[in-house]
Amino acid sequence: MAEIQFGQIIGIGEGQIFKDRKALAAAGIHRPLQAGIDGNKKDGSSSIVLNGGYVDDEDLGNVIIYTGHGGNDPNTKRQVADQSWDSSGNRGLLISEMHGLPVRITRGAGHKSKYSPSNGYKYDGLYLVTQHFYEIGKDGFRICRFRLEKLSSISPLPLDINESLESYGASETSRIPTTILRIARDTKLSRKIKEVYDYTCQVCGIRISFNGIGYAEAAHIRPLGNPHNGKDLSNNLLCLCPNHHVMFDKGAFTINEDHSLSGVEGRLFIKPGRHAIDTENLVYHNKHIFNING
Incomplete structure (x- = not known):
């Protein structure tokens, strides 16, 4: 088969x-x-x-x-x-x-x-x-x-969720409609990041599961699409629980270059040799997304 x-x-x-x-x-x-x-x-x-x-x-x-x-x-x-x-x-x-x-x-x-x-x-x-x-x-x-x-809105773009969006290149990332990103929100790349952490949040350490099946969300550090133009690469992805995903996207907390956290207590957990983060993405999130007055 x-x-x-x-x-x-x-x-x-x-x-x-x-x-x-x-x-x-x-x-x-x-x-x-x-x-x-x-x-x-x-x-x-x-x-x-x-x-x-x-x-x-x-x-x-x-x-x-x-x-x-x-x-x-x-x-x-x-x-x-x-x-x-x-x-x-x-x-x-x-x-x-x-x-x-x-x-x-x-x-x-x-x-x-x-x-x-x-x-x-x-x-x-x-x-x-x-x-x-x-x-x-x-x-x-x-x-x-x-x-x-x-799913009522299907883009004509022949997006195959079995492959990473990396295959479209950085110039194509911003052209992919957000509806399709939601449809294909578990690309091969994002699922790989979740599997690296066994669907455990890198911020709080909580693993959500039912019948042994883990659930987590892949969060982009520098958002995709205009005006941020982040890339769908592993060094721009985090494995987070739903709460910390929303908090991170809305700027309730950020991650510093040394992986300490601002806005919440703790430190980002990283698996050495299996996941690396681009420091420039952290700097971008800190500068443009983090609500310093929140």
């Missing part, structure tokens, strides 16, 4: 129809020929096919309440056992939620929805997993549920 790919598949348009699952796999939209979730416990889930596999699925178009994997009788389509967050597909969707990875949605003719095609399979764009929760399903068993919301 080909390597898992997240985000847009270049050359595939929203609304495109595919004859069968083999055609979906050949196009790179959805690799498995039977499973409804394309993903694993390590990388996350990149794609879902809706084709009537679970009676509890709810399709509202731009919002989908999706029933996770497991406990389903493939012949009757009924639930016969409880589901678990630890099954491969469900854990993959949890990772996609925690890491902000977009999920491709394809609807099949077997999916009872007004948004489904009359024949074959229709690719319907990118969604984000925004919530997960347990529920007792229609058949009386516990099911894992996921809320997915459609």
Whole structure:
């Protein structure tokens, strides 16, 4: 099976129809020929096919309440056992939620929805997993549920979130719309920085996790885009918890050249040999972003 790919598949348009699952796999939209979730416990889930596999699925178009994997009788389509967050597909969707990875949605003719095609399979764009929760399903068993919301603004720029934005060069960084930066907010580079610190905040040392899956945010020291023109490079990135990410972006604190902190107590944690910070970015943040009167 080909390597898992997240985000847009270049050359595939929203609304495109595919004859069968083999055609979906050949196009790179959805690799498995039977499973409804394309993903694993390590990388996350990149794609879902809706084709009537679970009676509890709810399709509202731009919002989908999706029933996770497991406990389903493939012949009757009924639930016969409880589901678990630890099954491969469900854990993959949890990772996609925690890491902000977009999920491709394809609807099949077997999916009872007004948004489904009359024949074959229709690719319907990118969604984000925004919530997960347990529920007792229609058949009386516990099911894992996921809320997915459609990403409505997709840039024509062929951005591949599996690669760093570095590949576009410094001159291109400011041209990438902020909507796409949010869509592709977990690029290969930012995810690497988080993995270096095991999703632990470099300021407070807190690690947020659910079911062992870490959550942190990659913060740019010198912001991208005009007027700051920071670069999407590892030496301009930090691994922070949500609180310290917002505080840093809004100038509530800054990092000095010796990695001491101003505005909050403590010192920035750095892993020698695995992460280096460009001092010029720290100077820029201190001068232009830090609210000295705050």
